[in-house]
Amino acid sequence: MNIEIYNLSKSYKTTRALQEVSFQIPGGVFGLLGPNGAGKTTLMRILATLLLPSAGKVRVGDWDVTRQPNEVRRHLGYLPQEFGFFGNLTAFEMLDYIAAMKGVPRNQRKTAIESALVSVGLEDRARQNIRTYSGGMKQRLGIAQALLGDPSLLIVDEPTAGLDPEERIRFRGIMGQLGSQHTVLLSTHIVADIEASCDRVAVLQRGRVVFNGTPAGLAAIAQGRVWDVELDQAEWTALQSRYHLISSRPQNGHVHLRLVGTENPLGRGTPRSPGVEDGYVALISNDNQFVEVEHA
Structure with a gap:
């Protein structure tokens, strides 16, 4: 599913969180990288139809995010940066509840839930109470709930923040696998996640796009x-x-x-x-110096 963002801006009173952001996401795993406060979560929330832009336009497939939010939601799976589950439910029970809210037909729910749990490696823990899950397992369950309803677009906000190295590596593998079947937008401030998982990447700084291209192109900035x-x-x-x-x-x-x-x-x-982290540091350290956007 193709995502098109045109001159997108968002202001909160005196703060401009996004300033004339434009780029396209053709498919695969697309990374959104930037320091904390760069505007990544604001952009993700607009794409997820949770926040209206101040100006500009976003199209998800054939639908306008502002004018046709219900159509966008039918094709969307979303894992926000902060989320929670009912700890006294099992993973299967929790996903069954979410599937019902998403409108998955009753006769299709069991198959959909089992498929989602297999995708994130939790099929053996389906009947275990969520309160016994580790932080990494809860994050994987978050991806599983986003997969319910077979969305064309997955939006994942800071999925590896706070995870131990083993779970972070596991999560990167999951992102790579999902990118072959879905368009995945991955927002993070962890450069290694981008390097391991993404086909293309855009860098946000102070609400503006300062780079749009391949991870290799980002690394080359520090050559x-x-x-x-x-x-x-x-x-x-x-x-x-x-x-x-x-x-x-x-x-x-x-x-x-x-x-x-x-x-x-x-x-x-x-x-x-240079590696991707070297290029990223070289890019964002040039205060107010925006590089030519790479389209190759």
């Missing part, structure tokens, strides 16, 4: 600007205002650093091939 270097603490203190830190670890009384910057640190750095 020739990524360095590994070992410094003592005094040297790093003197240099840190000129570089953006990607990672650091103590090593033999010094600190081993991965940095993004235009110059080789003290002439001792080893140049490295």
Whole structure:
């Protein structure tokens, strides 16, 4: 399902959460990346028909989000950043309740629920009370409820925030599998989720799109600007205002650093091939400098 966003803006009194946002989502897994407060959740809520824009237009397939919200909802599965379940119900009971609210016919619910649970790896826990679930299992159950009704579009907001590494890796695998059958819009501030799961990505900063392209294109922004270097603490203190830190670890009384910057640190750095995180840091660190949108 194709998603088209044209000159979308949203204001809250004196705050402009979105400013003339435009891009298209052709299908697969599309990532929406940006720091906290960039406008990601506002955009997701507009796409999910939960919030009206101040200006602009959004089309989901053949339907206008503002004028035809009920049609959009029939083709939509949504996992918000914050959600809850009734802990005293089993996963199957909870999904049966949600399926009924979504209008899934009674004679189709069992099959729909079982299919959704298999998709997220919870089929063996279907009769277990939700209050016994881990945080990662609850997130996967959240995806399962979004799959009920066989939606064409899945909107998933910050699904891996707070998860342990094992559950985060599992979640990325689920996103990749779902992208072969649905259009998935994945909002996150965790760059590794984008790198692992997404075909394309848009970066929001201060309510504007500052990049739209492939993860490889985002990484390329930092080409020739990524360095590994070992410094003592005094040297790093003197240099840190000129570089953006990607990672650091103590090593033999010094600190081993991965940095993004235009110059080789003290002439001792080893140049490295950039990753998506390097490109993202290079992009958003250019305050108010918006890069050419990549369409390739």
